[in-house]
Amino acid sequence: DGGITQSPKYLFRKEGQNVTLSCEQNLNHDAMYWYRQDPGQGLRLIYYSQIVNDFQKGDIAEGYSVSREKKESFPLTVTSAQKNPTAFYLCASSMRGLTGDNQPQHFGDGTRLSIL
Amino acid sequence: QKEVEQNSGPLSVPEGAIASLNCTYSDRGSQSFFWYRQYSGKSPELIMSIYSNGDKEDGRFTAQLNKASQYVSLLIRDSQPSDSATYLCAAPLRGKLIFGQGTELSVKP
Numbered sequence: 001d002g003g004i005t006q007s008p009k010y011l012f013r014k015e016g017q018n019v020t021l022s023c024e025q026n027l028n029h030d031a032m033y034w035y036r037q038d039p040g041q042g043l044r045l046i047y048y049s050q051i052v053n054d055f056q057k058g059d060i061a062e063g064y065s066v067s068r069e070k071k072e073s074f075p076l077t078v079t080s081a082q083k084n085p086t087a088f089y090l091c092a093s094s095m096r097g098l099t100g101d102n103q104p105q106h107f108g109d110g111t112r113l114s115i116l
Numbered sequence: 117q118k119e120v121e122q123n124s125g126p127l128s129v130p131e132g133a134i135a136s137l138n139c140t141y142s143d144r145g146s147q148s149f150f151w152y153r154q155y156s157g158k159s160p161e162l163i164m165s166i167y168s169n170g171d172k173e174d175g176r177f178t179a180q181l182n183k184a185s186q187y188v189s190l191l192i193r194d195s196q197p198s199d200s201a202t203y204l205c206a207a208p209l210r211g212k213l214i215f216g217q218g219t220e221l222s223v224k225p
Binding site: 031033041042043045048050056058090092094103104105106107108109110 | 158165211218
């Protein structure tokens, strides 16, 4: 089955700890994205990548880092610098359209991160 | 002005009624729009894409795009309790997808 796999579903972070959220897609999509969603709030873009070995900061990149070494993988690290990491993290991917516009994004099932 | 704006709701409709969800956008260059449905505690799911002026129908869902007014809407006919969710509209812009804040819909039996 083609899709986007995020793991783990639930993650707990201790103070001062870095944690890494995994996102893998087998849709052959070019672009991948990370969002954060707080309860009752909309989606906020953390980082995105249009192509392997390149990525851009979104609206709330501070305290997060990413890498894009393979087309199918876009892991997100929540560093200890992110003081309020408790949230629902969503990974998405999309094709690039012929005109350069992005096609619709498709989402993984998300990872819930909590502070211990 | 936000690039994509939605009424935050909540919007409450009785079962069987038509639910109307609205979205405005600021960039006249936007060429496509997407509607997502997000159930509580779940990830967003794409339910409609619309690329040209006019209406697009898919089952009980109709998306309407008016580029002159920079307005896109989603109509849900014969609303069911299972339609209760938050609906997000989104437009691609500068290599990203800009999401509205979402409208919470509640369909009462």
